[in-house]
Amino acid sequence: MTKKIVFFAFLFVLLASGSAKAELSIDITGARSEPMAIGLPEFSIGENSAKSDAKKMAQKIARVIEEDLSGSGLFRTLDPLSYLQSFKGIEDAPAFVDWQAISAEALIQGHVDYLSKKQIRVSVRLWDVYAAQEMYSATLEIDEKGWRRSAHMIADAVYKRITGEDGYFDTRIVYIAETGPALNRIKRLAIMDQDGENHQFLTDGLNLVLTPRFSPNMQQITYMSYYNDTPRVYLFDIETGKQQIVGDFPGMTFAPRFSPDGQKLIMSMADNGKTDIFEMNLNTRVIRQLTRSSAIDTSPSYSPDGKQIVFNSDRSGAQQLYVMDANGKNVKRISFGNGRYATPVWSPRGDYIAFTKMAGGKFYIGVMFPDGRGERLVAEGYLVEAPTWSPNGRILMYFRQDAPNKKGIPGATKIYAVDITGYNERRLITPVDASDPAWSPLLSHR
Amino acid sequence: MGLRRSFFIRLRHCPFLFKTVQAAFDNLPIVMSLSLHLLAVFLLTYDFSSESKSDVVSVPMFVVDLSQVKVAEITNLPPKLTKSASQKTGKKSVRTSAYSKASAQSAKPESRGGAKSGSGGKKQSSGAMLENDLNKMLKSVTTAPKKAEAPSDVQMVNSVRSSGTQSGGGSDDPFKTLLASVDGIKSGMGYADAQTEAEVDADEIVTEGIEGGQGGSYMQELSVSEKDLIGIKLRECWNLDAGVRGVQNMLIEIRVFLDKDGTVKDAKILNKTKYNKDAAFRSVAESARRAVYICDKKNEESPFRLFSKNYEEAYDTWKTLLLRFNPFDGGVI
Numbered sequence: 001m002t003k004k005i006v007f008f009a010f011l012f013v014l015l016a017s018g019s020a021k022a023e024l025s026i027d028i029t030g031a032r033s034e035p036m037a038i039g040l041p042e043f044s045i046g047e048n049s050a051k052s053d054a055k056k057m058a059q060k061i062a063r064v065i066e067e068d069l070s071g072s073g074l075f076r077t078l079d080p081l082s083y084l085q086s087f088k089g090i091e092d093a094p095a096f097v098d099w100q101a102i103s104a105e106a107l108i109q110g111h112v113d114y115l116s117k118k119q120i121r122v123s124v125r126l127w128d129v130y131a132a133q134e135m136y137s138a139t140l141e142i143d144e145k146g147w148r149r150s151a152h153m154i155a156d157a158v159y160k161r162i163t164g165e166d167g168y169f170d171t172r173i174v175y176i177a178e179t180g181p182a183l184n185r186i187k188r189l190a191i192m193d194q195d196g197e198n199h200q201f202l203t204d205g206l207n208l209v210l211t212p213r214f215s216p217n218m219q220q221i222t223y224m225s226y227y228n229d230t231p232r233v234y235l236f237d238i239e240t241g242k243q244q245i246v247g248d249f250p251g252m253t254f255a256p257r258f259s260p261d262g263q264k265l266i267m268s269m270a271d272n273g274k275t276d277i278f279e280m281n282l283n284t285r286v287i288r289q290l291t292r293s294s295a296i297d298t299s300p301s302y303s304p305d306g307k308q309i310v311f312n313s314d315r316s317g318a319q320q321l322y323v324m325d326a327n328g329k330n331v332k333r334i335s336f337g338n339g340r341y342a343t344p345v346w347s348p349r350g351d352y353i354a355f356t357k358m359a360g361g362k363f364y365i366g367v368m369f370p371d372g373r374g375e376r377l378v379a380e381g382y383l384v385e386a387p388t389w390s391p392n393g394r395i396l397m398y399f400r401q402d403a404p405n406k407k408g409i410p411g412a413t414k415i416y417a418v419d420i421t422g423y424n425e426r427r428l429i430t431p432v433d434a435s436d437p438a439w440s441p442l443l444s445h446r
Numbered sequence: 447m448g449l450r451r452s453f454f455i456r457l458r459h460c461p462f463l464f465k466t467v468q469a470a471f472d473n474l475p476i477v478m479s480l481s482l483h484l485l486a487v488f489l490l491t492y493d494f495s496s497e498s499k500s501d502v503v504s505v506p507m508f509v510v511d512l513s514q515v516k517v518a519e520i521t522n523l524p525p526k527l528t529k530s531a532s533q534k535t536g537k538k539s540v541r542t543s544a545y546s547k548a549s550a551q552s553a554k555p556e557s558r559g560g561a562k563s564g565s566g567g568k569k570q571s572s573g574a575m576l577e578n579d580l581n582k583m584l585k586s587v588t589t590a591p592k593k594a595e596a597p598s599d600v601q602m603v604n605s606v607r608s609s610g611t612q613s614g615g616g617s618d619d620p621f622k623t624l625l626a627s628v629d630g631i632k633s634g635m636g637y638a639d640a641q642t643e644a645e646v647d648a649d650e651i652v653t654e655g656i657e658g659g660q661g662g663s664y665m666q667e668l669s670v671s672e673k674d675l676i677g678i679k680l681r682e683c684w685n686l687d688a689g690v691r692g693v694q695n696m697l698i699e700i701r702v703f704l705d706k707d708g709t710v711k712d713a714k715i716l717n718k719t720k721y722n723k724d725a726a727f728r729s730v731a732e733s734a735r736r737a738v739y740i741c742d743k744k745n746e747e748s749p750f751r752l753f754s755k756n757y758e759e760a761y762d763t764w765k766t767l768l769l770r771f772n773p774f775d776g777g778v779i
Contacts, residue, residue, distance in 0.1 A: 025768040028677045031686035031737075074687055100743055105685065105736060128732065130739035131713075135732075163687055164729030349691055394689060421689045 035076040039104035046113030058112040064151035073424025168390040178433040290328035334372030349393030679749035684737035698771040708754030710742040
């Protein structure tokens with residue numbers, strides 16, 4: 001009986017929908033793509049706060065938010081002189097017409113209050129100016145010393161609400177700081193915030209350090225170091241400053257990288273003239289060989305779900321990129337363009353694989369889909385190498401070296417970042433020459 | 447069975463229905479067969495193409511009952527065209543065919559080579575200004591030829607239309623072919639001349655559609671190029687982050703509710719489930735909705751004003767629009 005009723009209901013709906021009138025529809029294909037205009041008026045301050053302190057703090061926080069958002073290339077803050085409205089408190093409603101008049105698409109309203117001498121409260125509200133709707137609001141209570149991180153976290157929240165993806169401002173970069181002449185280069189491990197602040201050296205430079213990588217939990221960095229002229233993979237604990245060697249292997253080990261869950265390390269090991277990929281369980285220290293070829297297989301990187309690994313190999317005669325299952329099976333070549341491909345890194349959001357490409361006497365940083373389609377080059381230069389992803393998979397950071405000068409002295413090495421669309425390339429200022437950057441996960445996700 | 451019983455109990459109040467329904471249930475195979483036959487007939491005869499949402503199809507088909515079509519004493523032209531023309535020509539002869547004017551009204555900036563006729567109606571005082579604005583808007587976006595003087599403007603459109611009808615053989619628009627032939631018949635009868643020579647005060651002109659048939663709606667004249675124009679204007683208002691995950695496969699649908707003056711009353715993002723679940727979709731959808739409002743705030747330059755200016759009388763047809771934003775088909779500009 002139920003079936004019959006359903007049948008008649010279906011018949012009725014079909015007949016009814018047939019007689020419905022068509023709605024006038026218009027297709028819009030394509031769009032313009034430019035930084036979103038944001039109004040960021042001066043943050044208001046609490047009445048109980050010592051005015052000069054609170055005002056300074058409000059300005060500092062607003063400036064960091066502005067630098068973060070503008071630096072992403074997706075936003076631009078409007079000239080404060082054009083603002084028609086100022087806010088006295090976080091409860092003040094925006095005059096949307098005034099903000100529309102200066103073409104602000106979004107508005108960040110902020111308020112800073114001192115709860116005690118060292119404790120501050122920061123409140124923000126994000127508004128969609130044209131839809132006249134609040135998009136986001138939050139209040140943070142923090143120690144005064146943590147103001148910079150709180151500003152990064154607010155910028156991350158704004159970024160996430162507008163773009164739909166996690167931000168990357170509350171993150172750190174570890175890299176190789178280089179000093180000294182070309183033949184006696186001192187390479188030290190260094191760490192800093194993603195905007196170059198809070199810089200510090202982690203190692204003393206007595207031993208050569210290469211290819212640092214963050215663990216997903218941010219506690220540790222893995223890297224390769226030459227100790228007694230033998231390259232070994234090390235673990236470095238950021239908080240304690242202690243380093244330890246990862247096992248003792250018969251050959252040379254290099255190119256280490258953590259698995260997404262932080263429980264395993266994947267690396268290359270060279271022995272008897274061939275190089276293969278190995279995986280080590282960090283808890284049990286058990287090693288498993290994943291590739292067995294007579295070629296050089298190196299630079300392994302896990303997919304974010306940990307189910308696949310991308311690496312480069314010269315098994316076809318030239319360096320190309322390959323993808324295999326995490327157990328070493330189903331090896332498939334994915335790069336087929338001209339030139340050689342190296343240092344593949346799987347994007348944290350899974351949609352791209354970044355790589356270094358060498359072709360026609362130049363170096364390139366590029367991205368392709370994991371199946372090898374859609375190769376796109378986003379940076380080029382005399383030497384550009386070692387891409388690393390921002391934790392949201394949106395920005396690629398790499399280092400660039402200029403061509404040697406007329407006397408044959410190698411050019412300086414600098415760190416750059418570029419959006420995956422190929423726009424907004426920016427240099428990250430470091431105190432000394434810098435190479436081989438690695439981007440940390442989002443600190444607040446730790 | 448319980449459901450069936452209660453159903454019959456309720457039907458007892460109406461013996462005829464009761465008997466009919468009972469008979470239907472008793473002869474269910476026959477009823478099912480009949481229903482399926484009806485469905486088959488419906489599917490064969492109904493024109494689904496007019497219901498689909500493709501670019502061309504949202505312009506409904508013209509169905510004109512020739513036996514009932516008669517030429518109204520007064521034109522069905524939107525007042526704006528007639529007023530605009532009358533302003534420019536004083537109280538001279540402005541009456542060409544009502545149909546020709548209606549056609550001139552919707553002359554296409556590109557394909558038809560005509561220029562837009564102005565606005566008017568209740569906004570007569572600002573009619574010429576609005577007309578100029580609209581023309582500016584059109585020129586800025588399309589490669590429309592330079593606008594001719596008003597009297598020749600209408601004639602030019604007429605000539606283009608009629609020649610198009612002759613050469614094109616009415617290939618794309620049976621209604622326009624019909625209008626052209628009715629024009630011809632009228633001129634043959636001297637009807638048009640009589641009308642043309644009459645001095646008409648613009649204020650006396652009211653609008654009336656063609657009596658009978660479905661051919662009177664101005665919205666049927668909303669051309670592909672006008673839709674393109676609106677699409678292009680909206681595209682310029684749409685600021686999209688091209689790096690959002692999965693943006694290449696997104697299609698955002700927004701229902702826009704317009705006021706009679708062409709301003710946006712509301713814009714609603716459809717597919718709320720995806721909007722609530724998928725942050726990337728939400729981001730792109732909000733940028734599309736923002737585009738609607740940004741365009742709306744352009745006032746006279748707003749693409750939605752095209753409706754209030756050119757199709758004021760057909761408000762019911764455009765008071766809601768379905769906008770389909772496709773980020774990547776047209777590329778990012």
